[in-house]
Amino acid sequence: MSRHRKSGSTSRRAFIAATAASLVVAAPWARAQQGFPGRTVTLLVPFPPGGGADTLSRILAPSLGRTWHQSVVVDNRPGASGKIGASAVARGTADGHMLLMASTGAIDESNSATLAPVALVSASPYIAVVHPSLGIKSVRDLIARAKSQPGKLSFGSSGEGSASQLTVELFKQMAGVDMLHVPYKGTGQAVTDLLAGTIQLMFAPGQAVLPHVASGKLVAIAVTSAQRARAAPALPTIAESGVPGYAASGWFGLFAPASTPGPVVNRISDDVNALMQTPEIIDAMLKVGAEPALGKPAQFAHFVQEELAKWSRLEAQLAARQNPR
Numbered sequence: 600m601s602r603h604r605k606s607g608s609t610s611r612r613a614f615i616a617a618t619a620a621s622l623v624v625a626a627p628w629a630r631a632q633q634g635f636p637g638r639t640v641t642l643l644v645p646f647p648p649g650g651g652a653d654t655l656s657r658i659l660a661p662s663l664g665r666t667w668h669q670s671v672v673v674d675n676r677p678g679a680s681g682k683i684g685a686s687a688v689a690r691g692t693a694d695g696h697m698l699l700m701a702s703t704g705a706i707d708e709s710n711s712a713t714l715a716p717v718a719l720v721s722a723s724p725y726i727a728v729v730h731p732s733l734g735i736k737s738v739r740d741l742i743a744r745a746k747s748q749p750g751k752l753s754f755g756s757s758g759e760g761s762a763s764q765l766t767v768e769l770f771k772q773m774a775g776v777d778m779l780h781v782p783y784k785g786t787g788q789a790v791t792d793l794l795a796g797t798i799q800l801m802f803a804p805g806q807a808v809l810p811h812v813a814s815g816k817l818v819a820i821a822v823t824s825a826q827r828a829r830a831a832p833a834l835p836t837i838a839e840s841g842v843p844g845y846a847a848s849g850w851f852g853l854f855a856p857a858s859t860p861g862p863v864v865n866r867i868s869d870d871v872n873a874l875m876q877t878p879e880i881i882d883a884m885l886k887v888g889a890e891p892a893l894g895k896p897a898q899f900a901h902f903v904q905e906e907l908a909k910w911s912r913l914e915a916q917l918a919a920r921q922n923p924r
Contacts, residue, residue: 634694635694635695635696635863635866635867636667636669636695636696637669637696638669638696639669639670639671639672639696640663640664640667640669640670640671640672640695640696640697640698641671641672641673641674641696641697641698642656642659642660642663642671642672642673642674642698642700642853643674643676643684643687643688643697643698643699643700644656644673644674644675644676644684644700645676645677645678645681645682645683645684645685645699645700645701645705646675646677646681646684646705646757646784646785646786646787647675647677647784647785647786647787647788648675648785648787649785649786649787649788649790649807650757650785650786650787650804650807651702651721651786651803651804651806651807651849651851651889652700652701652702652851653673653675653700653787654804654806654807654887654889655700655720655721655806655851655884655889656673656700657673658880658883658884658887659671659720659871659874659880660672660673662874662877662879662880663870663871663874666870666873666874667870677784677785678784679758680704680705680757680758680759680760680761680782681701681702681704681705681706681758681761682705682710684699684701684705685699685701685705685706685710685713685714685854686710686713688714688854688855688856689710689713689714689856689857690856691856692856693855693856693857693858693859693860694859694860694863695855695859695860695863695864695866695867697855697856698717698853698854698855698867699714699853699854699855700720700851700852700853701714701851701852701853701854702761702762702849702850702851702852703761703762703765703849703850703906703910704757704758704760704761704762704764706854706903706907707760707907707911708907708911711903711904711907712857713856713857714854714855714856714857715854715855715856715857715858715859715864715896716852716853716854716894716896716899716900716903717852717853717854717855717864717867717868717871717896717899718852718853718867718868718871718872718875718894718895718896718899719850719851719852719892719893719894719898719899719902720851720852720853720871720875720891720892721850721851721852721884721889721890721891721892722848722849722850722890722892722902723804723805723824723828723830723848723849723850723888723889723890724805724822724823724824724828724836724847724848724849724890725762725763725766725802725803725804725805725822725823725847725848725849726802726803726804726805726808726809726812726819726821726822726823726831726834726888727741727770727800727801727802727819727820727821727822727823727837728793728800728801728802728803728808728811728812728817728818728819728820729741729799729800729817729818729820730793730794730796730798730799730800730817730818731815731816731817731818732796733799733800733818735800735818735820736818736820737820737821737840738820738821738835738837738840738841738842739840739841740820741800741820742774742776742841742842745774745776745777745778746775746776749776749777750777750778750779751778751779752778752779752799752800753778753779753780753781753798753799753800754767754778754779754780754781754798754799754800754801754802755781755782755783755789755790755792755793755798755800755801756780756781756782756783756789756801757782757783757784757785757786757789758782758783758784758785759782760910760914761782762847762849762850762910763786763789763801763802763803763804763849764780764782765847765910765913765914766802766823766847766849767780767801767802768780768913768917769845769847769913770802770823770837770842770845772913772916773842773844773845774841774842774845778800781798786803786804786807787807789801789803790803790807790808790811793817794811794816794817802823804849804888804889805828805830805831805887805888805889806884806887806888806889808888809830809831809887809888810887819831819834820834820840821834821835821836821837821840822834822835822836822837823836823837823845823846823847823848823849824836824846824847824848825838825846828888828890829885829890830885830886830887830888830889830890831888850892850902850906851889852894852899852903853867853871855867864896865896868895868896872893872894872895875891875892875893876891876893
């Protein structure tokens with residue numbers, strides 16, 4: 600996935616300006632808040648069913664519906680590593696009735712200014728999983744196998760530039776190994792091929808793979824975060840398993856069109872953050888391997904910009920290696 604790095608600082612300034620503009624409270628927008636929600640609210644997931652964004656949206660939708668006394672529906676519109684769905688929301692009516700459940704990959708410097716951050720929903724480690732036929736039981740086993748067979752092991756991702764690709768690319772770089780990337784149109788499709796043994800490993804959201812670990816169809820060897828995960832405390836981190844300093848997490852959050860009135864953005868953010876602190880949502884998320892998170896619009900905007908900068912640097916390094924001068 601190409602990221603427009605040359606215009607990075609401009610995009611970041613535009614993104615922050617759009618966020619600030621969406622938070623300006625004025626009388627006409629106060630009236631707009633009073634009209635939200637006035638009809639069905641759509642949570643648009645820019646990936647196929649079965650992935651992390653889809654799972655979290657389906658956990659949140661019923662509770663949001665009860666909070667708002669309106670139907671909240673989940674609409675999957677996959678394609679272009681999440682860009683098609685993100686574009687649909689950016690072009691939509693800016694009144695809060697269409698929201699994007701996005702993650703790394705769907706948001707980059709080419710489109711971040713067209714969307715207003717609303718609420719961080721989850722910031723979770725990915726789970727490093729392998730097919731049982733490999734006989735790999737640990738990160739050290741994986742590194743040894745990859746070094747003995749350079750370029751032979753294949754890993755799947757939810758698409759070019761997705762967190763499920765970039766977390767493995769960072770691992771490859773820090774562990775000094777070479778593995779083949781196989782991009783899919785979503786996490787669900789990649790997991791299907793992993794279960795079939797078509798690919799050998801993935802770094803994937805817990806909600807997409809932990810059920811298969813529990814059934815013995817996949818083997819979990821580590822988590823990608825700096826600390827062990829609440830959802831899988833028995834799994835070691837990659838850092839403690841032979842790759843010191845490694846740390847990466849996948850995140851999911853809600854976005855609205857950039858021109859959505861500030862009071863509407865704040866109303867949605869407040870309601871989502873309140874739900875994220877309820878035992879019902881916390882338990883449901885942890886059960887599927889997702890770590891609940893909290894984040895108001897300004898905090899979430901800052902978080903997203905830090906993530907964009909981090910992964911853009913890695914992509915620049917990858918591009919330089921692939922296209923040496």
